[in-house]
Amino acid sequence: MIKNDPIIVANDLTIAYELHRERKKLVALQNINLEVDPGEFVVLVGPSGCGKTSFINAISGLVPKASGSVTVRGSEVTGPGPDRAMVFQDYALLPWRTVESNVRMPFEFQDLGISEAEKNKRVKECLELVDLTGFEKSFPYELSGGMKQRVGIARALITSPDILLADEPFAAIDAMTREAMQAEMERIVMETGQTCVFITHSIDEAILLGDRVIVISYRPGKIKEVVNVNFPRPRMNNSDVKTSKEYAELRDHIWNLVKDEASQTNRGE
Amino acid sequence: MAATKNKSLQQFDTDDPNRIQDIGWTFKEVWRRARGTVVVSINLITFFILWELVVIYADINPLFLPKASEMFAELWVGLTTRAPEGAVFSGSILDHFLHSFNNLMFGLALACLIGIPGGLLMGGNKYIEAILSPYVWALASLPRIALVPLFILFLGFTTKMQVTIIVISAVFPIMINSWAGVKTTEKSLLAAARVFGANRVQLYVKVVLPYTLPFIISGIQQGIGRGLIGVVIAELFGGSSGLGYLIQRSADTFNTAMTFAVLLLLIVMSLSLINFTRWLEAYVAPWRNVNHI
Structure with a gap:
């Protein structure tokens, strides 16, 4: 098969934040070069404060970049767009809206030229996809953490975006629910064929979900190593993967990469 | 019916209407809702009765503390x-x-x-x-x-x-x-x-x-x-x-x-x-x- 053009290209991307109080600029990410192919699942791992979130926000268009560029399908990212959607760590659901209304939110904000009937159908499909049928009229505060995040995922899928961005989506979810959510994430991305950029602190999560795991170093964030993961999918309910020798080796390898960086975090730079 | 009631919530499918069960108006439910009001009412009535009794039996000058009644x-x-219409002071x-x-x-x-x-x-x-x-x-x-x-x-x-x-x-x-x-x-x-x-x-x-x-x-x-x-x-x-x-x-x-x-x-x-x-x-x-x- 011929290799497709990459869908996301980061070219020498640098992101800096101004710390007004200290009259300094904090470089969160420095000279990031990365290409993501369509349909690829890329996972970013790295210590807290290494700029993973900045990277994902640069792709979503939330954060202005200091220099370099991010392009999606060849055009420069200048702001959010319907081709990209995001799943947030703290769910970020509007608490005054029902599940259905939260999922429908992207349709309200952007005019995609879709008929009302088509919108209703999409909402129904997406809620079905994340297994939330029957909870349309519930409010987020009535749901468990795992269910809230499924609403978050449904909302991200509603406009059928090409790119799904996820910022530690399962970090606040208990371990048992998390495994189920990872399996669902893998299934959904396999079904929809979306490109996914995913941040996590969990190395297991990174290996189980990612086609490529990108290890980012501590401040300023640079790409330390790109690790390819070649296990067949679906991996989540396949116990052979987790018990295999390669899995253990891969885990060790990534852990060693992250460990050095994490110890730097603890020293406070 | 009793069997349905004892069924744990996990056993229901998400689209099963039985998943959300009607509690109905049992005595316990009525009491749970009315409890607050009943306690406050009894509390206040007791307070005013005590007030009345203290004024009567402690022989307090009504100039300072009148009877609750x-x-x-x-x-x-x-x-x-x-x-009345046109009164200077009411x-x-x-x-x-x-x-x-x-x-x-x-x-x-x-x-x-x-x-x-x-x-x-x-x-x-x-x-x-x-x-x-x-x-x-x-x-x-x-x-x-x-x-x-x-x-x-x-x-x-x-x-x-x-x-x-x-x-x-x-x-x-x-x-x-x-x-x-x-x-x-x-x-x-x-x-x-x-x-x-x-x-x-x-x-x-x-x-x-x-x-x-x-x-x-x-x-x-x-x-x-x-x-x-x-x-x-x-x-x-x-x-x-x-x-x-x-x-x-x-x-x-x-x-x-x-x-x-x-x-x-x-x-x-x-x-x-x-x-x-x-x-x-x-x-x-x-x-x-x-x-x-």
């Missing part, structure tokens, strides 16, 4: 009679209550009209915030009672003066709460709305405003408390009508039962208004206080 009698008479509690209540409502409405847009603008625009905030903090931190002589000087012993004091008392909690609501809108909600394509107007209308609504209501709740202080103070200082005036007058004429009756009425009015806003807050923003549901 006398207070209620005074309240009943005061609320069921009105001054001894009717109802007349004075209506005067105070109308002033309070009018003052609160004005305070909302000034405070809510003011607070929203301050939260939404950093220039307006920078210009207005020193004055807002200065006036909010000044004990409002200190301004009363000045307003009497400006406006005389008029209803206008009384309303002005109510507005100046109530406007700042409303303004500061609205302001705080806008400023504390959760960043992740704003980020989410922006990612999904919200423009500036949509961001304000669909995220910031609904988020701020419960803040505004709790500002109004604080405003009611402050406004009531304003009502009483304005009427104590200057005026010939209103509950504050009636407290003064009844105490001056040694009608202590009426003084107590008016105080009780003030408590009931204040609690009713505050409970109404509490209910309103819980109604518009149930997510903020899940434990109460």
Whole structure:
């Protein structure tokens, strides 16, 4: 098969934040070069404060970049767009809206030229996809953490975006629910064929979900190593993967990469 | 049926209508709901009976503490009679209550009209915030009672003066709460709305405003408390009508039962208004206080 053009290209991307109080600029990410192919699942791992979130926000268009560029399908990212959607760590659901209304939110904000009937159908499909049928009229505060995040995922899928961005989506979810959510994430991305950029602190999560795991170093964030993961999918309910020798080796390898960086975090730079 | 009831929730499919079961009106359910009211009623009735007995048996001078029954009698008479047309002075509690209540409502409405847009603008625009905030903090931190002589000087012993004091008392909690609501809108909600394509107007209308609504209501709740202080103070200082005036007058004429009756009425009015806003807050923003549901 011929290799497709990459869908996301980061070219020498640098992101800096101004710390007004200290009259300094904090470089969160420095000279990031990365290409993501369509349909690829890329996972970013790295210590807290290494700029993973900045990277994902640069792709979503939330954060202005200091220099370099991010392009999606060849055009420069200048702001959010319907081709990209995001799943947030703290769910970020509007608490005054029902599940259905939260999922429908992207349709309200952007005019995609879709008929009302088509919108209703999409909402129904997406809620079905994340297994939330029957909870349309519930409010987020009535749901468990795992269910809230499924609403978050449904909302991200509603406009059928090409790119799904996820910022530690399962970090606040208990371990048992998390495994189920990872399996669902893998299934959904396999079904929809979306490109996914995913941040996590969990190395297991990174290996189980990612086609490529990108290890980012501590401040300023640079790409330390790109690790390819070649296990067949679906991996989540396949116990052979987790018990295999390669899995253990891969885990060790990534852990060693992250460990050095994490110890730097603890020293406070 | 019994088998269905014992089935654990996990066994239901998500689209099974039996998943949400009707509890119905069992005795336990009725008691669970009525418990609070029953306990409060018994508590209050006991309190007033004890009051009555203490006054009778401890032989307390009714000038200082009237019997509870006398207070209620005074309240009943005061609320069921009105001054005749053209009377110079009314001894009717109802007349004075209506005067105070109308002033309070009018003052609160004005305070909302000034405070809510003011607070929203301050939260939404950093220039307006920078210009207005020193004055807002200065006036909010000044004990409002200190301004009363000045307003009497400006406006005389008029209803206008009384309303002005109510507005100046109530406007700042409303303004500061609205302001705080806008400023504390959760960043992740704003980020989410922006990612999904919200423009500036949509961001304000669909995220910031609904988020701020419960803040505004709790500002109004604080405003009611402050406004009531304003009502009483304005009427104590200057005026010939209103509950504050009636407290003064009844105490001056040694009608202590009426003084107590008016105080009780003030408590009931204040609690009713505050409970109404509490209910309103819980109604518009149930997510903020899940434990109460």
